[in-house]
Amino acid sequence: GLRRTVTDEFGKLGGANLIFVMPQAMVLRDGRWVRAKRYVPMTLKDLHLVQGVSDRIASTLPILDRGVEVRYRKASYQGRLSATMPAFIDAFNWEVETGRFLSDRDLKQRQAVCVLGQDVVEETFGEISPLGYEVKLDGVRHTVVGVMEERVILFNNWGDQILVPVTAAQRRLFGSKLINGLFIHTVEPDETAALVPLIEATLKREHGRDAEYRIDSGQGILDEIDHVILIMKLVTGGVAGISLVVGGIGIMNIMLVSVTERTREIGIRKALGAKPGTLMLQFVVEALVLSVFGGLLGVASGVGLGIGISQVIEHFAETPFPSVVSWSSVALALGISVTIGLFFGIYPAARASRLDPVDALSYE
Structure with a gap:
């Protein structure tokens, strides 16, 4: 939802078709901000100069x-x-x-x-x-x-x-x-990468090779936004991973308590001929049921929280901020829940299947 909102809203400004050009007084070199070799302020003459670089430039506007x-x-x-x-x-x-x-x-x-x-x-x-x-x-x-x-x-x-x-x-x-810089809109979004070096070369040819300019493309900004969103996903994924492990340990403890409380039941079933594999399957299924219900509850809570947050943002920010839930993300969440349940349910199930029937029947 965040990426769609940012992409759609940025698209209204030109999005990937946009190029920003600004003269630089300070530049970043080797991790330090240093004075530019030469600062050349821009005027409307530069605007008309850049507009003539290519017929693939739809418009050039001043930043002022x-x-x-x-x-x-x-x-x-x-x-x-x-x-x-x-x-x-x-x-x-x-x-x-x-x-x-x-x-x-x-x-x-x-x-x-x-x-x-x-x-x-x-x-x-x-x-x-x-x-x-x-x-x-x-x-x-x-x-x-x-x-x-x-x-x-x-x-x-x-x-x-x-x-x-x-x-x-x-x-x-x-x-x-003087003007502060230029907004340049290209005819097609995939043309910005080719036009950036042409624009820089044209300005340097006019003002000298030592003139410093900052030139950013809309596609570059979208790529940076994607990078930030990826980092956010990794961080939240890490937190979610820790929560899943803790939840898995909880499932394992619940199943161990269940095995302990049902020791006599397990002994009776074994005495009546129940095979270890059958008992193990029973407890694994119980662990899977717990994890699936937990996953469904988590998905419902996540969807509800997402819708609530989007509505709050839309109300106070007065801008569209849809909550987007894909079936693939729901399937992934449930798949992870099942995997966690299976992984942490195997040990209690194995322990139940290995109980000696004589010891189990005499357990108080």
């Missing part, structure tokens, strides 16, 4: 954001300013609810317009439609042209976003032509 105060009349809200471009909504699969998104004309003419997230609208305008009204972003007037639909991704509510044309933001809000 910071906190900002949104003010309308007496109402104010502390939101997140994102300076971006018209391709943003297609790249990140985010739709406009009312009005329109930023246009190429807004970008070229550096228009002081903005598109607001749902939380911004609720906190500053209430029930009023904000379209056509002016808000102040850190004191700078901008006209509201659109409102984005409600969105929560990976427990992160996007309702605090204020989206403005990057060209206008650089002039009016940042006072600089």
